[in-house]
Amino acid sequence: xxxxxGNTVASIxxxxxxxxxxxERQLLLAEMxxxxxxxxxxxxxxxxxxxxxxxxxxxxxxxxxxxxVPAALMGKLPLEFKTLGFSTHSLFDELALxxxxxxxxxxxxxxxxxxxxxxxxxxxxxxxxxxxPTN
Amino acid sequence: MLKSAKLLWLVILVLAAALAFMVxxxxxxxxxxxxxxxxxxxxxxxxxxxxxxxxMRKFLETIQGITEATAKGDLDTVATLxxxxxxxxxxVTPSLMGKLPIEFKTLGSATHALFSDLGVTAKGGDANAVQTExxxxxxxxxxxxxxNKFVIEGTAEASQ
Numbered sequence: 001x002x003x004x005x006g007n008t009v010a011s012i013x014x015x016x017x018x019x020x021x022x023x024e025r026q027l028l029l030a031e032m033x034x035x036x037x038x039x040x041x042x043x044x045x046x047x048x049x050x051x052x053x054x055x056x057x058x059x060x061x062x063x064x065x066x067x068x069v070p071a072a073l074m075g076k077l078p079l080e081f082k083t084l085g086f087s088t089h090s091l092f093d094e095l096a097l098x099x100x101x102x103x104x105x106x107x108x109x110x111x112x113x114x115x116x117x118x119x120x121x122x123x124x125x126x127x128x129x130x131x132x133p134t135n
Numbered sequence: 136m137l138k139s140a141k142l143l144w145l146v147i148l149v150l151a152a153a154l155a156f157m158v159x160x161x162x163x164x165x166x167x168x169x170x171x172x173x174x175x176x177x178x179x180x181x182x183x184x185x186x187x188x189x190x191m192r193k194f195l196e197t198i199q200g201i202t203e204a205t206a207k208g209d210l211d212t213v214a215t216l217x218x219x220x221x222x223x224x225x226x227v228t229p230s231l232m233g234k235l236p237i238e239f240k241t242l243g244s245a246t247h248a249l250f251s252d253l254g255v256t257a258k259g260g261d262a263n264a265v266q267t268e269x270x271x272x273x274x275x276x277x278x279x280x281x282x283n284k285f286v287i288e289g290t291a292e293a294s295q
Contacts (some may be wrong), residue, residue: 022292110206112202119199
């Protein structure tokens with residue numbers, strides 16, 4: 001059950017609160033800001049038809065960057081959150097490949113919309129809160 | 136007579152200093168402290184924080200909707216979504232407004248204005264221009280998230 005639910009409690013705003021340490025929270029929020037910055041750069045580059053920038057930016061936040069999440073933190077994350085996170089990293093890799101191989105701005109925009117759907121689903125369902133310090 | 140004039144000037148000076156302090160705090164600085172992650176922590180109540188985060192999730196959902204509609208070539212939907220978000224006026228109380236630093240208020244107001252501009256661009260029918268403007272609008276999101284965070288008043292984090 002812990003594998004499915006992670007370390008979570010119900011939140012008063014109707015979302016699920018994932019309880020982690022403050023440094024873990026900082027790590028997750030920094031990762032999300034990295035997603036936001038990547039999507040901003042990709043959106044701007046799509047408007048300019050700059051596929052090289054899209055490929056470069058997207059590959060930096062692909063699956064390879066997910067390895068930075070420590071095992072202890074991974075255990076606290078509910079399965080749906082991990083699935084959405086992994087899917088988001090994979091979609092960035094897919095986006096990078098499409099930018100290199102196909103280079104169609106419309107496909108780029110569709111992929112970004114799918115990516116953003118992961119962001120909205122996750123933000124609507126979850127929040128990350130810090131557990132009380134033990135010392 | 137001279138003594139009461141001096142007293143009057145003293146009162147005026149004290150009031151002017153108090154006014155300057157209040158203007159600086161409530162208009163420019165807001166209720167902020169430096170955060171240990173090098174951002175600025177804006178101190179608000181739990182309800183105020185929930186309201187602001189909900190507002191930001193609405194921005195995110197609108198950006199997702201705009202991107203999806205742009206991919207489908209549906210610029211009418213882009214125009215509607217962007218214009219509606221541009222016209223939306225967040226229900227910010229005077230108390231909360233006083234806690235927000237000027238940079239945050241400026242970025243928030245500019246973001247709504249950029250959504251309105253995007254609505255006009257979408258009506259022009261150029262999908263590439265929509266993408267470029269959306270990318271530009273999202274710079275407001277990235278710069279605000281890079282510099283600011285919301286912390287609940289009275290918590291351990293608020294007293295760091």
